[in-house]
Amino acid sequence: MLKPLVLILIAGVIFFLTFQATGLAAEEEAGQVDPLIPGLASFIVPGTGQLLIGDSDKALVHAIIDLGVLAAGCSAALLFPVPLVVWEVTVVARLSLSTYSALDAYSSTRELNRYHAALSQLISYMVQEG
Numbered sequence: 001m002l003k004p005l006v007l008i009l010i011a012g013v014i015f016f017l018t019f020q021a022t023g024l025a026a027e028e029e030a031g032q033v034d035p036l037i038p039g040l041a042s043f044i045v046p047g048t049g050q051l052l053i054g055d056s057d058k059a060l061v062h063a064i065i066d067l068g069v070l071a072a073g074c075s076a077a078l079l080f081p082v083p084l085v086v087w088e089v090t091v092v093a094r095l096s097l098s099t100y101s102a103l104d105a106y107s108s109t110r111e112l113n114r115y116h117a118a119l120s121q122l123i124s125y126m127v128q129e130g
Contacts, residue, residue: 032113039106043098049105053112062101069093 038049047062073090077083 032116033109035106035109035113038109039102042105043102046098046101049102050108053105053109055108058104058108062097062104066094066097066101069097 033053038052040049041052042049042062045063046066047059050056050059050062069090073086073093077086077090080086
């Protein structure tokens with residue numbers, strides 16, 4: 001009973017993030033992106049927020065590490081006699097990675113917004129002077 005609910009929740013989040021990603025492209029043209037959207041996306045799927053703001057190299061690294069932690073947890077659960085402990089360690093490791101990825105996407109988006117604002121001010125100053 002719980003498995004279908006989790007799948008529906010995941011599908012809903014992916015659907016929501018897909019529409020938010022299309023809105024991000026329009027907001028990026030204006031120079032400002034809400035940092036909560038990439039942060040939330042990276043918390044749910046590590047690397048997604050970095051991908052949304054255009055940092056594909058960092059997104060790939062976060063996704064590979066997440067898949068590596070998951071694969072290591074699955075392998076260890078099959079090998080060790082107490083798989084519940086292994087799953088608990090895997091969950092804590094993945095939550096830690098998700099939190100780090102979310103904070104990184106949030107701070108990278110804020111830095112990108114500051115860069116766009118400064119560039120916009122410089123261009124408007126140059127247009128006024130020229």
